[in-house]
Amino acid sequence: xxxxxxxPKEMDFCIESCERCARACYECSTACLQEADxxxxxxxxxxxxxxxxxxLQAVAxxxxxxxxxxxxxxxxxxxxxxxxxxxxxxxxxxxxxCAEVCRQCADACRKMAG
Numbered sequence: 001x002x003x004x005x006x007x008p009k010e011m012d013f014c015i016e017s018c019e020r021c022a023r024a025c026y027e028c029s030t031a032c033l034q035e036a037d038x039x040x041x042x043x044x045x046x047x048x049x050x051x052x053x054x055x056l057q058a059v060a061x062x063x064x065x066x067x068x069x070x071x072x073x074x075x076x077x078x079x080x081x082x083x084x085x086x087x088x089x090x091x092x093x094x095x096x097x098c099a100e101v102c103r104q105c106a107d108a109c110r111k112m113a114g
Contacts, residue, residue: 021105
């Protein structure tokens, strides 16, 4: 249920998934910057930041019940899938966990968009 209004459970779940994904991406990005092979992670770091940003935009659009929220959720799912694939290339626990959170968010966003 929304904070100030009642929103559909599916939307609440998607908002929570997007917030969790953005946080995971920011945390993973911070952890990746501490890795010895940080240069090999440049594309991943860019993807993590892009994914976090689009997830936060999706939260804002859904919270406002924007007419474009569902279209944005489809795009968000694509970003989350791409970020998951990029993170999965690295075997660190933080990257593997982030990849899983991104996959879960992608699924939630696809359900909202569908």
